[in-house]
Each structure stands twice: as structure tokens, then as C-alpha cells.
Amino acid sequence: xxxxxxxxxxxxxxxxxxxxxxxxxxxxxxxxxxxxxxxxxxxxxxxxxxxxxxxxxxxxxxxxxxxxxxxxxxxxxxxxxxxxxxxxxxxxxxxxxxxxxxxxxxxxxxxxxxxxxxxxxxxxxxxxxxxxxxxxxxxxxxxxxxxxxxxxxxxxxxxxxxxxxxxxxxxxxxxxxxxxxxxxxxxxxxxxxxxxxxxxxxxxxxxxxxxxxxxxxxxxxxxxxxxxxxxxxxxxxxxxxxxxxxxxxxxxxxxxxxxxxxxxxxxxxxxxxxxxxxxxxxxxxxxxxxxxxxxxxxxxxxxxxxxxxxxxxxxxxxxxxxxxxxxxxxxxxxx
Numbered sequence: 001x002x003x004x005x006x007x008x009x010x011x012x013x014x015x016x017x018x019x020x021x022x023x024x025x026x027x028x029x030x031x032x033x034x035x036x037x038x039x040x041x042x043x044x045x046x047x048x049x050x051x052x053x054x055x056x057x058x059x060x061x062x063x064x065x066x067x068x069x070x071x072x073x074x075x076x077x078x079x080x081x082x083x084x085x086x087x088x089x090x091x092x093x094x095x096x097x098x099x100x101x102x103x104x105x106x107x108x109x110x111x112x113x114x115x116x117x118x119x120x121x122x123x124x125x126x127x128x129x130x131x132x133x134x135x136x137x138x139x140x141x142x143x144x145x146x147x148x149x150x151x152x153x154x155x156x157x158x159x160x161x162x163x164x165x166x167x168x169x170x171x172x173x174x175x176x177x178x179x180x181x182x183x184x185x186x187x188x189x190x191x192x193x194x195x196x197x198x199x200x201x202x203x204x205x206x207x208x209x210x211x212x213x214x215x216x217x218x219x220x221x222x223x224x225x226x227x228x229x230x231x232x233x234x235x236x237x238x239x240x241x242x243x244x245x246x247x248x249x250x251x252x253x254x255x256x257x258x259x260x261x262x263x264x265x266x267x268x269x270x271x272x273x274x275x276x277x278x279x280x281x282x283x284x285x286x287x288x289x290x291x292x293x294x295x296x297x298x299x300x301x302x303x304x305x306x307x308x309x310x311x312x313x314x315x316x317x318x319x320x321x322x323x324x325x326x327x328x329x330x331x332x333x334x335x
Contacts, residue, residue: 001332002027002311004214007045007054009036018045020322021052025329027311028053030087033060039072046080055085057179057216057313058161062090062110063100066117066138073118074125074149077156087179088115089161092247108166110137115158115174122155124148159214163248165196172200177212182315183242184215185287186304188254194308214311218289221297221316221324228292232285233277234318239288240276244268255287294324298331 007029008017014031021029029045029052031038038056045054054076061069069086076084090096090111096104113135120133124143131143159177162168163184171178178197180189194213201208218235222228242248244264252261260279267276285291290300301312312332314325 001309001335002212003329003332004028004030004053004057004311004313006313007031007041009034009038009041011041011044014041014044015048018052018054019048022049024322024326025333026052028055028085030055030057030085030313032057039076042076042084043079046076046083049083051083053083053085054080055157055159056087057159057214058087058089060091060095060100061088061114062096062102062104062107066114066121067140070118070121070125071149073156073158074122074152077154078149078152082152082154085157085159085177086118087159087161087177089179090167105137108170111160111167112170112174113137115160118158119155119174126151126155159212164250165192168193168196169200169203172197172202172206172208172211173204175211177214177311180213180215180309181242181248182216182218183239183248183288184251185255186308187287188251189215189305189308192250192254212310213308214313215305215309216313216315217301217305218315219297220285220289220291221294221320221328223294231316231318231320232289232291235289235316236277236280236285237273238315238317239280239285240264241268241273243280244276255284257284260284294327298328298335301328301332302335 003026005021005026008014009031018029031041038059042054073086090107093104096102117133117138117140121140124131125148131140133140157176159179160171160175161179162171163181198208201211220228220232220235222231243252243261249258249261252258264276264279290297
């Protein structure tokens with residue numbers, strides 16, 4: 001199993017954080033597009049490492065055009081000697097229209113076309129053939145020598161994040177890897193997400209095994225009961241936050257917890273953020289997260305997710321020393 005970690009979005013800390021991941025034996029290091037640009041730190045991370053895969057988890061596709069991301073992805077792939085993964089996500093309509101002031105429509109169809117357009121642009125740059133992409137949402141038919149970068153050894157891999165089955169199917173059709181949302185469970189993966197991924201792959205004539213499955217997994221790990229309880233509260237709050245979002249209700253519905261989503265949504269609108277954690281009881285916590293002593297975490301992950309995922313990120317929304325994860329990383333990579 002491949003283990004990925006986070007690269008700091010701070011330009012001053014990106015190189016150091018990436019180097020530490022590589023030295024600790026991680027497979028990849030990823031940035032997220034939250035409050036900073038996700039691409040700039042990866043250039044610095046590339047200079048500080050030689051084997052670590054580098055990527056975005058995620059960059060917001062619909063805040064950009066295929067051409068702008070084609071350029072960024074190409075440059076980072078070249079600079080990292082083929083180690084870049086362009087991880088994309090759609091975000092939700094209010095952010096696209098109200099934060100980024102961009103167009104929103106038919107997100108699954110638009111994302112399929114967005115990734116197809118990316119590859120059309122990259123293929124043009126690789127082969128020198130005429131750029132001729134005409135779709136419902138994007139048109140790219142102009143490429144002159146001045147704007148054509150030199151060919152590189154391989155195109156970047158494209159990963160796609162999704163929650164619902166329709167976007168997951170799109171991932172199976174056109175992407176190299178799938179980022180599951182952290183707000184998922186082994187049962188939802190097995191019963192809903194992976195069948196959708198397989199359906200998309202089969203529609204495109206691809207083997208499902210060609211698509212890497214990456215999971216950011218909630219981890220509640222500690223050395224003492226008090227430490228586990230404290231960190232468990234932080235994870236309950238994060239689960240409650242995601243659970244308040246209507247778009248993620250299907251995951252709770254799958255477990256018969258749909259009423260909890262309605263309660264959480266109402267509480268979020270009332271600003272009752274701390275109280276929302278109480279809605280996440282022990283059963284819900286242990287379904288979404290792996291909970292226990294540090295020495296039990298790797299075995300629990302293997303037991304629950306063996307055969308379901310290819311890559312794993314520790315989703316721990318609390319402060320923990322880096323050495324906490326070292327024995328877990330070692331055991332998972334050797335399993």
C-alpha cells in the first residue's frame with residue numbers, strides 16, 4: 001500500500017516538509033487548495049526530493065480552464081522529472097459561482113470533458129499534431145509554435161476526487177486515479193463508489209485495476225485513553241462538519257443515519273459547531289475512522305480496507321508528533 005502525506009502550503013516550509021516525507025518512506029506528498037495556491041509549493045518540494053511523488057489533492061478544476069492547468073501540469077511534470085500528479089476536484093456550486101466567479105453546469109459531464117481537453121492539449125504538445133478539441137463546454141483549436149512547450153517524457157497523471165457515483169463513474173472513464181473523499185466508509189466504498197468506478201472504466205474499455213484508489217482515512221490514534229478521547233473529539237467535529245453538507249447525505253443514508261444529516265445541517269445554520277460533535281456517537285465515529293492505540297492502527301486498516309484501496313493518507317485533524325505515524329507507515333508498506 002502506498003502512503004501519502006501532506007506538503008505544507010507555506011512557501012517557507014514546503015521543501016522541508018516534502019524532504020521529511022521522503023526520508024520517512026512516504027510514497028507521495030500532496031498539497032490542497034484551501035487558503036493558498038496548491039502548485040507553487042510543489043516546485044520547491046520537487047527541488048528538495050528525488051523519489052517522492054508530488055501532487056495536488058485537490059486543485060479546483062472549474063476555477064480554471066483546461067489550458068491553464070495543462071501549462072501548470074506540464075511544467076511541474078518536467079521540473080519533477082515525471083513525478084507530478086494533477087489531482088482535480090469540482091468543488092460545489094456556491095464556491096465556483098460566488099468565490100471564483102466562474103460558470104457552473106452539469107459538473108460530471110463538464111469534468112469528463114475538462115480532462116479530455118487536458119489530454120488533447122498535452123497530446124498536441126507531445127506529437128506536434130494540430131490541436132482540435134471541440135466540446136460542449138470547452139473548445140481548444142488554436143496552438144502556435146510560440147505557445148507550444150517542448151515535449152517531455154510522459155504526461156502527468158490525472159486523479160479525480162468525488163463523492164457521488166456519477167462523478168466517480170467519470171473518474172473511471174478518464175482519470176488515472178481516484179481520490180475518495182474522507183467522508184466515506186469501507187461499506188460505502190465497497191457497495192457504491194467502487195462499483196461506480198468500475199462501471200466508468202468498463203464504459204471506456206479500461207481495466208478498473210488501472211485506476212489507483214486513494215483514501216484519506218480518519219485516524220484517531222494515541223498512547224493513552226485520554227489522548228485517544230481528545231483526538232477523537234477533533235475527528236467527531238470534522239465528521240459532523242462534513243455530515244452537515246447535503247451533498248454528502250448519501251453516505252449517511254447508506255448506514256441509516258440520514259436523520260443525523262438533517263440535524264447537523266440545521267445545527268450548522270444555527271452556528272452550533274461544537275454541539276454538532278455530540279451527534280457523532282461512538283458507532284458512527286468507529287465507522288468513519290480507525291480508532292485505537294498507535295500499535296493497533298495498521299492492523300485495523302489492513303483488516304478493513306485490504307483489497308479496496310491502493311493509496312492511503314492519514315486524515316488526522318489534530319496535532320500529533322511526526323514519529324506517531326512511523327510504525328504505522330512501516331507496517332502498511334510491508335503488508
